[in-house]
Amino acid sequence: MKFMSKTRRLAFAAVAGAVAIGATVAVAQTPAFFRIGTGGTAGTYYPVGGLIANVISGANGGVPALVATAVASNGSVANINAIKGGSSESGFSQSDVAYWAHTGTGLFEGKGKVEDLRVIATLYPETIHLVARKDANIKSVADLKGKRVSLDEPGSGTLVDSRIVLGAFGLTEKDVKAEYLKPGPAGDRLRDGALDAYFFVGGYPTGAISELATSSGISLVPITGPEIDKMLAQYQFFAKDTVPANTYKDVPETPTISVNAQWLTSAKQPDDLVYNIVKTLYNEKSRAALEAGHAKGKLVTLQTATNGLGIPLHPGAEKFYKEQGVLK
Template sequence: MAIGAVLGAVALGATVAVAQAPAFFRIGTGGTAGTYYPVGGLIANLISGNSGGVPGLVATAVASNGSVANINAINSGSAEAGFTQSDVAYWAYTGTGLFEGKGKVEALRAIATLYPETIHLVARKDSGIKSVRDLKGKRVSMDEPGSGTLVDARIVLAAYGLSEQDVKAEYLKPGPAGDRLRDGALDAYFFVGGYPTGAISELATSHGISLVPIEGPEADKMLSQYSFFAKDTVPAGAYKDVPETKTISVNAQLVTSAKQPDEMIYNIVKALWAEPNRAKLDAGHAKGKMIRLETATAGIGIPLHPGAEKFYREKGVLK
């Protein structure tokens, strides 16, 4: 009863302060083995009232199937915010790509760009796969249906003159894909996420891996064709015995709905970027150092939430 009353008050546009009771802010993240979940937990802690964030706010990180699932949850009202790849957010807002024929998610709004999400093409160390073209005829996991990674994997293959029909495609989540790679039942798999990610680190340490570069004129063409891609480099040593690897990335973003009250989102953004939280972001996760106010509005392909926009204008991040 109390929870229903609180959520009802929030839905009617009451601020956290006016509600005089906990306001629950569910943040959809990703699988527990990926990067979204721990970073989401870090952010939830920073903005929650009991940690010095927004008074009365109880933010929680919720494990999910990732970008598409989070956007759908925001759209349906079963989550207040969520993590997504910048490409997936753009497709949802415009009704293209993964959301072709499904209608536009016109209420989708950005809170912040967080950090680059690197496209990993992970291969068995003994696979002989040195370039994307070497995937021809190989057993390759493209990630599960409905994932942003699957769409990105198709774009990467196409840039190098390949399609799913040219590889022995499987459609597995990163965890099971890593298991099959370890067992010798898979040659390579695509993963989009911040480095280093725990599951790949474990695989590199226990069995050894190679990262396949995504570079050259093919990568340059992708960057010119798709504005949500950027050049990226996995530094030497990010994974055990893996040298520096050139690749591409998309942005991880925190998004919400236009239906969320302006004052609430303003207060959440203000809490996230509060000076005392800088040290907590730096220490909380390997990607935390890349979550910076000066890049919070970079590469956003959808409108900012008005509450977030107000804060960024006040801070001079937006002119």
């Protein structure tokens, strides 16, 4: 037959309509996957990332249809490369590393600019420690001249930071007896008297420094003064910081500086999605979960979300922060 009966045509139309409606519902409920690159499972990034992924996921009352997961990684540089390459929607990074990536400087010298890199939120500070032997008579950064100092291993963000700090006081690696050790071996050499001081970047208190302070005694060298004020004006990813008294045994309150742990994404991520993610991150339920879940979770606050940015905010995040009055 060339033509369907009226009954068959109506039936066909009904089925087609049902299929179309079903397809619309399916599209509306299609989950959006949002990976968060973190760090090693033994570090701070991974558990904090897990908490954030949990609170923003739709299944837990977060952003509808969003499935967020924390992914273990090699840290800041790896996360930025994953965002750049499209293998991750977001990731954590030190603010200094984010700045170098965005500007094609520092660790990213000669590798090109990651111009689409954007900040979702500043999460918490990562303090620059300058740890010295108690008997090394190092009272300021300037006193490092001629001393045996570990600047951290090649390729690390700490190495670049330590060079900047030395430079603020008119020093270079040639003015110290530089070594390039990870914090663990550097601490061992300090304990053995084979090293005078070393740089470390991380949240306080850190276990290795606490153990060293208890077993051998240490001093924390202040990173402060007009030299540092000038440096802060030049490098906006740094901020003033203070290690409270007795954070480490017998160590008084010490002024220093910090970089920030930041949550980054690509400018290509939809504005509405990032807006809703940030809105969910700072609601009352999420705040309670973050505070209960990890010591650093208590520091993830709306009031500090735009501190020490260094690179542009994602437009979706920027819209939310302006609505909340934390950004002009």
